[in-house]
Amino acid sequence: MDRCPILVNLNPRDGVFAMPGALTATPISDNFDLEAVGGYGGSTTSGTTYHNPKQPLVKNYGFEDFAANLDLYRHHISKLGVATMSRLEEDIAVKNSGVIIDTPALTIKDIRLIEDIVSDFEVDHIVVIGNEKLSIDLQKKFVHKVSNNSLCIIKLSKSEGVVELxxxxxxxCQEETIKQYFNGYFRNPLSPFKTEITISDFVFYQPVDSSEFNSSLLFAPSGDSFAPDATEETEKKEDTLDKYYKKIDDFSANNLENLVLAVTQLPATNKSPNDLLDACILGYVHVSKYEESKGRLKVLLPVPGAFPRNILIATKIGYTE
Structure with missing residues (x-):
């Protein structure tokens, strides 16, 4: 195989070389492992692989629904786009092979998001499957790009053999993907490792659901006496994570047990909130039990090893062993 395209998965519902809830960009240098869950195969994030190892760049979104927090979703797409285009510039084999992007099912109502994807990844072909109206609307929206041949919109009919999921x-499928991440499968079994970690040694965040965030704003004080000056607004915009993540200070079985945690590259001692937005993911662990009296978590790792004392993100992806 003399090509090495980058497969970009922007559908957080699917786990492509990572967990459900993740956005990934993965150079593909050989065949997919069709016997694995989803037909993609494993990656070096969980251990050795039967085929050539896939090394995805992983951004943790943390939701199954791309619309749960569009600000966070767009931010991760932008960062993934920068990293992907940089790889194209550095690797001639990848540049000659191109980028294939899989998105969620989008409509013309998501045009701003579509424009962001086209811009961030310098898209020159859009394939619309089974939606003639969307194809026509995109032709109108991108008329200038289409007219100067910088963008081609291709309409394909949905195959008669396609079944709605x-x-x-x-x-x-999500549960099987999570199970495979930790345990592998018949051809490539893994040796998951259980250990305990002390909560006080780590910093925990969780992604913010936009509907909950907007509801909280309804109860915010209003009026001139509460209006911050321009300097305060600028500082808050730079230093806050309110729209994206919130820190977990009140620990309970409800917000930790049976959840998947994303292990970031940031040490727990990091004091810059904005660094969390740009951090990539080292891997994932599963919380099987929260012992409140001891302040400890029982966690499952895909491979034995020391647990890094990094910032952890509690995703909205649940799983019970």
Whole structure:
């Protein structure tokens, strides 16, 4: 195989070389492992692989629904786009092979998001499957790009053999993906490792659901006496994570047990909140039990090893062993 395209997964519902809830960019240098869950295969994030190892760049979104926090979703897409285009400039084999982007099912209502993706990844072909109206709307929206041949919009009819997925099947696939991440499968079994960590040794965050964030703003004080000056607004904009993440200070079984934690590259001692937005993910662990009396978590790792004392993100992806 003399090509090495980058496969970009922007659908957080699917786990492509990572957990559900992740956005990934992965150079593909050989065949997919069709016997693995999803037909993609494993990656070096969970251990050795039967095929050539895939090394994805992983951004943790933390939700299954791309619309749960569009600000966070767009931010990760932008950062993933920068990293992907940089790789194209540095690697001639990748540049000659191009980028293939898989998105969630989008409509014309998501045009701003589509524009962001086209811009961030310098897209020159859009394939619209089974939605003639969207194809026509995109032709109108990108008329200047289409007219100067910098963008081609291709309409494909949906195959008669395509079956719509129901929620129960999607959830089953997600559970199998998570299980495979930690345990492997018949051809490539892994040796998951259970250990305990002390909560006080780590800093925990969780992604903010936009609907909850906007609801909280309804109860914010209003009026001139509460209006911050321009300097305060600028400082708050630079230093706050309110729209994206919130720190977990009140620990309980409800917000930690049976959840997947993303292990970031940032040490727990990091004091810059904005660094969390740009941090990549080293891997994932699963919380099986929270012992409140001891302040400890029982966690499952895909491979034995020391647990890094880094900032952890509690995703909205649940899983029960």
């Amino acid at each position: 129901d929620e129960s099947y999607i959830r089953k």
